[in-house]
Structure formats: structure tokens, C-alpha cells
Amino acid sequence: MEEYSIGIIEDERPIADLLFYGLRQEGYTVQVAYTAAEGLRMFAACRPDLLILDWMLPDGSGIDLCRKITEQYNLPIIMLTARSHMDDKVEGLEAGADDYITKPFELREVVVRVKAILRRIGKIRQQKEKQENILTAPPLRVNTGERLVWCHGRKAELTPREYDLLLYLLEHPHQVFTRDLLLEQVWGYDYLGDSRTVDTHIQRLRKKLDLAEQIQTVFGVGYKYLPS
Numbered sequence: 371m372e373e374y375s376i377g378i379i380e381d382e383r384p385i386a387d388l389l390f391y392g393l394r395q396e397g398y399t400v401q402v403a404y405t406a407a408e409g410l411r412m413f414a415a416c417r418p419d420l421l422i423l424d425w426m427l428p429d430g431s432g433i434d435l436c437r438k439i440t441e442q443y444n445l446p447i448i449m450l451t452a453r454s455h456m457d458d459k460v461e462g463l464e465a466g467a468d469d470y471i472t473k474p475f476e477l478r479e480v481v482v483r484v485k486a487i488l489r490r491i492g493k494i495r496q497q498k499e500k501q502e503n504i505l506t507a508p509p510l511r512v513n514t515g516e517r518l519v520w521c522h523g524r525k526a527e528l529t530p531r532e533y534d535l536l537l538y539l540l541e542h543p544h545q546v547f548t549r550d551l552l553l554e555q556v557w558g559y560d561y562l563g564d565s566r567t568v569d570t571h572i573q574r575l576r577k578k579l580d581l582a583e584q585i586q587t588v589f590g591v592g593y594k595y596l597p598s
């Protein structure tokens with residue numbers, strides 16, 4: 371599952387706490403700031419996927435902050451406000467906010483909106499990754515265009531054959547392969563080595579890419595890849 375982080379900029383502690391614990395309970399990583407200045411620092415340090423921003427902050431207006439952030443970054447912002455005038459809503463949306471929640475609100479209402487926005491981002495990311503030939507198979511990300519692999523976000527050094535074997539397994543999840551079949555598919559018919567070559571490569575992939583659980587040995591047969 372994709373992990374998302376949410377930033378909250380809200381000076382009223384009870385509200386900030388409610389959002390912090392409520393959203394953390396939903397499985398998000400949550401950061402809180404209580405002033406506009408703190409909020410900017412928090413934003414720069416954590417770059418959350420979504421921001422919940424209060425309209426009135428002790429050291430400035432949320433709407434100015436919203437404008438400032440959206441000028442430079444593309445991320446969804448939910449504005450919180452005690453006011454419910456239509457003009458404010460328009461002003462908020464013009465400043466780049468995605469959505470708007472009027473206080474007092476129920477936590478559930480915020481969670482529903484947050485989920486809807488993150489679902490939308492998730493879809494856009496997926497489409498983008500598809501266009502860019504990115505294959506996601508936690509803990510791996512593979513760029514099949516450039517034959518690059520990242521494990522837990524760090525670039526992995528694979529030999530061309532290790533890469534071919536990995537990609538073959540990732541593209542055929544759950545299927546059990548004999549060593550001979552893998553030799554044939556990955557090394558080619560004319561390869562003269564023996565099936566222990568496959569074992570060696572599998573061991574190296576497991577070790578280099580933290581795939582001990584995903585690449586399973588099927589006793590007496592061969593190997594299979596199980597996505598996590």
C-alpha cells in the first residue's frame with residue numbers, strides 16, 4: 371500500500387490534536403505545526419503529500435501561506451475556517467486550495483475528504499508511473515526503460531543477468547518455475563551452464579534486494595515470486 375504523509379498547520383491545539391491522532395489512526399504519517407512560520411519549516415523539511423491549513427494563524431493568514439506554497443509546489447491543500455461565507459470559499463479556492471472545511475467539523479468528515487483526495491493523487495501517480503515505465507513491487511521500484519532498480523528507495527547494483535531474472539519473476543508473480551525453465555527463459559536456449567547458476571543468481575537477488583520472503587523456493591521444483 372502506498373504511504374502518504376499529511377501536514378497540519380493549525381494553532382488551536384485541540385483541533386490540531388484531533389486531526390493528528392485521527393489521521394494517524396488511519397495509517398498516515400502526520401506532522402503538525404502551530405504557526406505559519408513553523409508550518410513553512412515543517413513543509414520544507416517533510417514535503418507532505420497533503421496539507422491541512424487553518425485560515426487564521428497567530429503570525430499570519432493561512433490563505434497567504436496557501437498562496438505561497440502553491441506558487442512553488444503542486445500539492446492538495448484543505449483549508450480550515452470558522453467562517454462560512456461564500457466569498458471566503460471562493461478566495462480559498464482561488465489561492466490554490468483543493469477543498470474547504472468549515473469549523474466545527476467532525477473528524478470523520480475530514481477523513482473522508484482526505485481519503486478522496488489521496489485516492490485521486492494515487493491514480494494520477496499510477497498513470498504517471500505507467501507512462502514512465504515504472505514497475506512498483508514493494509520494496510522495489512523498477513524503471514524498465516532504463517533497467518534501473520531501487521530497493522527501499524536506494525538504487526541497487528545488479529548485473530544485467532540479475533536484472534533480467536528479477537524482471538522475469540516480477541512479471542510472472544505466483545507462477546512456479548523450474549530452474550531449467552528459468553535458464554531457458556532468462557539465459558536462452560543456447561546457454562551451456564547448469565541449473566546451479568540459477569540458484570546463485572536467486573541468492574544474490576534475495577540478498578541484494580531484501581527479497582528473502584518474496585522469492586520462495588518451491589521444494590523439489592524451483593522458485594516462485596510472491597508480491598508482498
Ligand code: CA
Binds near residue numbers: 428
Ligand atoms: Ca486559528
